[in-house]
Amino acid sequence: MKVGMSVANRKKVGWYLIFTVPLLLIFTLIVLVPFVIGIYYAFFQWDGIGANPMVFNGLDNFVRLMDDTRFLRSAWLTVLFTVLSVITVNAAGLAFALLVTSKLKLANLARTMLFMPYLIGGLILGYIWQFVFLDVFTLLGDATGLDSIFFNWLNNEDFALFALVFVFTWQMAGYVMIVYIAGIQGIPGEVIEAARIDGASGWQRFLRITVPLLMPAFTISLFLTLSYGFKIYDVNLSLTGGGPANATELFAMNIYNEIFGYGNYGYGQAKAIVFFVIIAAITLTQVYITKKREVEM
Amino acid sequence: MKAIGNWSKEILLVLMALVFLSPIYIIFVNSFKNRLELYENTLAFPEEFGLQYYSAAMERMDFFNAFINSMYVTVVSVIFIVVLSSMTAWMLARSGNWVSTVIFMTLIATMLIPFQTIMMPLMQLVTGITRTTGIPLYNTLSGLIFMNIGFHAALSVFLYHGFIKSIPISLEEAATIDGASKFGVFWRVVFPILTPITATVMILNVILIWNDFLLPSLTLIDKELRTIPLSVFYFFGEFTIEWNLAMAGLTLTIIPVVIFYVLAQKYIIKGIGEGAVK
Structure with a gap:
């Protein structure tokens, strides 16, 4: 009689289960199940209180998003924040990488120092900079007379978002610097040397050789900052708390406030699903472009 | 001539990194100052290194x-x-x-x-x-x-x-x-x-x-x-923020991170690089 698997096969499956099931069970319970329940919640109106009924309202939550001015403003601010941050983080990160890969003796020390902010959590960074804007910026304004530049940005509806960009850049520049360093070190020294012998100036060597060969590093860094920027929360919370007057309430914070602040669980969850779709689109575009480039290289 | 040029570049590089990290310096020096001293000159060194704000911050946190x-x-x-x-x-x-x-x-x-x-x-x-x-x-x-x-x-x-x-x-x-x-x-x-x-x-x-x-x-x-x-x-x-206490609190939270960084620096930079690229 040949029922089921042979002993050897059964043993193999047994080991497979022992090795994989513990992690996959936890993962399913913590990530997959909530994700699916979350999609379900997005079609209901509910205040989060167990005793109160959940009312099915179809696509109403998603329709409501379209003319929720606070949400639309928040989405726009997030896009603005992300675009500005992607530019500043990458410009600073690339500049740092070029500096610390020069042949200077203290380059390693500088690299270590420039990377430091990334390790300190976003929440704590935000508090540190709160003080810098509050006190040091005002002090600098008084001392230099440039009080149209140096004042407390956090109290100003237009400047608070720039403050957020500023601090995010401070946090992330050292991080993308690491990616660019890897890219720069991958450029063969002979290529640069050959160009130098052919009489290419420093600037020409940078534009014609370094930049094209850094394309993979660019792609990685651009999309890393893009998705990190879009998801920013901790720095947002501790630096501005969304203020003044909601001028810096970015996407992630808007979702949090909608659900846990205003108690709109169903509506807030619909926002969270839209958030996921946007992040997924950004990330998949990244993967697509990276793969395409890898083939070309 | 070349040697001098290189040295000035070295100094400039480190100076830039120091300016970059100045917020941490500011937090650190002000964690020792009393209110008056703090508002007099934020950037100056403290007159004395007393730890009273640290013990207060430790207790509250x-x-x-x-x-x-x-x-x-x-x-x-x-x-x-x-x-x-x-x-x-x-x-x-x-x-x-x-x-x-x-x-x-x-x-x-x-x-x-x-x-x-x-x-x-x-x-x-x-x-x-x-x-x-x-x-x-x-x-x-x-x-x-x-x-x-x-x-x-x-x-x-x-x-x-x-x-x-x-x-x-x-x-x-x-x-x-x-x-x-x-x-x-x-x-x-x-x-x-x-x-x-x-x-x-x-x-x-x-x-x-x-x-x-x-x-x-x-x-x-x-x-x-x-x-x-x-x-x-x-x-x-x-609390309404008492900044000298807050600075001591922030410095406290940074210390473990700095120690971790100093001990595992090589692995951290390598690990971050690999994690990012993949």
Whole structure:
């Protein structure tokens, strides 16, 4: 009689289960199940209180998003924040990488120092900079007379978002610097040397050789900052708390406030699903472009 | 002439890095100043290095307790993540059947999900489980560790999987022929080879878990369970900010990070590079 698997096969499956099931069970319970329940919640109106009924309202939550001015403003601010941050983080990160890969003796020390902010959590960074804007910026304004530049940005509806960009850049520049360093070190020294012998100036060597060969590093860094920027929360919370007057309430914070602040669980969850779709689109575009480039290289 | 030019470049580079880190300097020097001194000149060195603001900040933040909680959660989470995700990744990578491919793809796909998308349903689920079954997932450190394992599984399996694919299978086969069990093969032969990627996985997870704020803030309710980011958050929320105390508190929270950085600098920079590029 040949029922089921042979002993050897059964043993193999047994080991497979022992090795994989513990992690996959936890993962399913913590990530997959909530994700699916979350999609379900997005079609209901509910205040989060167990005793109160959940009312099915179809696509109403998603329709409501379209003319929720606070949400639309928040989405726009997030896009603005992300675009500005992607530019500043990458410009600073690339500049740092070029500096610390020069042949200077203290380059390693500088690299270590420039990377430091990334390790300190976003929440704590935000508090540190709160003080810098509050006190040091005002002090600098008084001392230099440039009080149209140096004042407390956090109290100003237009400047608070720039403050957020500023601090995010401070946090992330050292991080993308690491990616660019890897890219720069991958450029063969002979290529640069050959160009130098052919009489290419420093600037020409940078534009014609370094930049094209850094394309993979660019792609990685651009999309890393893009998705990190879009998801920013901790720095947002501790630096501005969304203020003044909601001028810096970015996407992630808007979702949090909608659900846990205003108690709109169903509506807030619909926002969270839209958030996921946007992040997924950004990330998949990244993967697509990276793969395409890898083939070309 | 050239030597002088180089020296000025060296100094300029370090000066730039110092200006870059000046916010940390500012926090540090002002953590020793009294109110008057603080507002007189923020950038100046303190007149004396008294520790009174540190002891006050420590007390208000319940710093030691928060430090122990953060340590406990980070260390235990990372150990579980390393053990479970390396085992899983090895099976998935070596048993080339379609089930493994589906599981692996699912794990990778979930890396797209931002935390905000699942935080509410997760909290509903976790409080529901705790209420109905009594399993202490909600408002406990073990529950937070459990959730950390779930959230960091995908990235860790992904990193291990990539590494395992790049090492030859012959050693494992030799050990199997010698009669070692799967368990023996993995722990005695495979796991030691994984050391470089284990270092990367550990570093990445330590940074993410140590600094995590949102998940702990949702699941830990009791005051005595607070991790460092939580205690900083409540410290800034409870009082109208007394900046000299706040600076001492912030300096305290940075110290463990600096020590970690100094000790493991080489691995951290390498780990971050690998984690980012993959």
